[in-house]
Amino acid sequence: MAGRDPERARGPERPARAVVIGGSVAGSLAAAALADRFGEVVVLDRDAFPEAPAQRAGVPQGAHFHALLAAGRQAMDALLPGFSAQMLEMGAADLDSTADVMRLDRLGWSPRFATSLRFLMASRPLIEWVLRDRASHLPGVTFRSRSDVAGLLGDATRVTGVRLASGEEIVADFVVDASGRRARTPDWFAELGAPAPSEELVNAHWGYASTFLRVPDGWDPGFRALACVPFGEGALTPESERRAMAMWVVEGENRWVLTVQGSAGDYPPRDVDDLKAFVASIGAPELSGALDAVEFPEKIALWRDTTNRLRDFAGHDGRPERFVALGDAWAAFNPVYGQGMTSAALQAQALGDQLATHLAGGGDLDGLADRFYAATRELVDFCWSSSTALDHRLPGVEVTRDGEPQEVVAGSADHGDRVAAWASLDPERYVRYRETTQLLRSNAWLQAPEVVAEIQERWDELGAMVTAR
Ligand SMILES: Cc1cc2nc3c(=O)[nH]c(=O)nc-3n(C[C@H](O)[C@H](O)[C@H](O)COP(=O)(O)OP(=O)(O)OC[C@H]3O[C@@H](n4cnc5c(N)ncnc54)[C@H](O)[C@@H]3O)c2cc1C
Incomplete structure (x- = not known):
């Protein structure tokens, strides 16, 4: 497909098979990221896929705006060139x-x-359908519907495949869990004898x-x-x-x-x-x-x-090798902030990049999960903190860690409000600010000493803009 790296389609040393659990947004993008490096990528979904863009039972959130x-x-176009054109x-x-x-x-x-x-x-059904359509045309990628994954194969040190509810076992060199907000990964780890990742919930x-x-x-x-x-x-x-x-x-x-x-x-x-x-x-x-x-x-x-749910796979020492959780299966954000699909796309892009670097080093797939989490942790932490910051300030918010209620520590909105006010004063700056909120640009420029100093100097004037409207 145009735009993909022909060097990636290398021959005999390619691992044989990757399995992706879930054929939605994160699963289709993960399949695209893995396609060039594996002999085959099998994407399993328990749902039936519609012929044309439509609501489906496995993704009930499709009825809501996305x-x-x-x-x-940008990441979707990089992983699946022609995505935007087909959408249009x-x-x-x-x-x-x-x-x-x-x-x-x-x-x-x-x-x-x-x-x-x-x-x-x-609509969300169209976005998902186009991603799956394009991924399904990549060489070696197969989508299997009505395939309900019930557990992982392997042991506490390494995942070697998946087990379906039907009893069928599918052996794999690498497994990606993209089964969404209700992913059962901790239970699957427990069956392998591996500890569950720590889990934080923030429900506003x-x-x-x-x-x-x-x-x-x-x-x-x-x-x-x-x-x-x-x-x-x-x-x-x-x-x-x-x-x-x-x-x-x-x-x-x-x-x-x-x-x-x-x-x-x-x-x-x-x-x-x-x-x-x-x-x-x-x-x-x-x-x-x-x-x-x-x-x-x-x-x-x-x-x-709408609970924010973060499973700390990145900081989890007891993770089995050759397995990553991606998209909502890793971190499900309060959808109000519109970060879920973008975070999944950026994670998938990083997975493809890390896989290329890892294999170029000549090793096997052990250690790839470490690289993946090291490369994406900052992104997920950023989405998590921006998604939970306002929620922490709302009355009645509930925060738990590993099931234990936590004291709610609400940060102040004062600085963030003034940054937004300052950015709105100049059209060029306003666009840069929007690019930052659209995750196209890091927020480092907003922490530059001259920006921080100007906001401090104009603190009252900018604060008045928030309440004066
Ligand atoms: C109400 C709502 C509004 C949202 N609005 C936005 C928005 O504006 N912008 C945005 O970017 N994001 C939004 N999101 C988040 C977005 O839906 C997800 O972040 C994004 O789709 C990535 O999801 P995913 O692919 O990880 O999981 P999902 O899209 O939930 O897909 C999971 C897939 O896994 C399959 N599956 C589950 N279990 C199994 C199993 N055991 N075996 C096989 N298959 C399985 C399911 O059938 C499904 O196809 C919203 C979410 C909600 C709930």
Whole structure:
């Protein structure tokens, strides 16, 4: 496939088989990362895959909006060249991140001007379907549906394959667990006699209500995506401290997706009129105006399993060799921050890079998992801390480590709020800031001494911007 490294398709010393558990976003991307280096890559999923993009039982979150961060799109295009082009052919929208997107946060409405930072907007079923379609055409990659993995083969020191619920055993040189938020990896480790990784949970009791909308012919509300995330102290109304919503164009005729969110147990309702009232309580008339102009032809889907869950595979000394957990199976973030698919894509890219380096060193596959976690730990820690920071400040948040309740230590939002305010003062700087939040750019530039000094000097002025709106 164009853009892939022909040097990777090397001959006889290639390990024979990799198995990937789960054929969704993380699984398809992991298969792409492994394809050139293994004789075959077998992707197993317990679900049945649809012929065309559609909701499926194994990925119930597909009914809710899925924001794809710019870094995730870039990594998907690198792993599966032609991803964006196929998405656009199948009806996805390519939006200017500021000109086409209207965004309300604690600083008020974001500036609107043309930029080169672009967002790919589509439904979650389309994103997943295109990834699997492209991965399934790679040489040596096979997707097997209705294949429920029930355990790992091997012992406490090394994984040697997987066991299906049917009793079938599949031997493998390397196994990737991409079985998602409800992955049973700790139980599978226990069966091998290996200790479970330490596990941290942060639950701020967020809930989702989502549906696909029909918009009028030629509808032009002045945006093609609307994101309203004003929560936290100093919000527009008491309700909007806990509430958020977004809607945007997706594939299909006159079709948009709507997701409404509430935190701290303030869950959005399933009834259309109640949902509109919930959105109206956020206090921005633009939101209600948009919802009054559209039809709700489909049922409203609810979701409440939004706990951040981190299994510390990276710091786990007792891990068996030749096995990694990737995507939500490693770290499942509160989806409100839209990091899951992007984190999975960046992890898969790192797996491919580390595999190439590791094999070039002439060794076997022992030690690859160490390299993978060393290369990706910082990314996952960054996503984890940004995803849990606000949640730690919400009332009623529950934090546990290995099942034991933990004292909640809420960091202050004061500095982060002022950084956002400072960034919004200059268009060029604002785009760099958005690139940082889209994981395209490290946040090191925001910690430069001159930036920190300027924020300190203008502390009160910037702070006033957060509450003045
Ligand atoms: C409500 C909600 C909204 C979200 N919004 C966003 C967003 O805006 N942006 C974003 O980037 N991310 C979002 N996410 C997160 C995103 O869905 C995941 O991070 C991303 O899809 C990566 O998931 P995954 O491939 O690891 O797991 P999943 O997509 O959950 O897939 C797991 C796969 O494993 C299969 N499987 C499970 N167990 C087994 C087994 N034992 N044997 C075989 N197969 C098995 C399942 O059938 C499924 O196909 C959201 C999540 C939720 C819940």
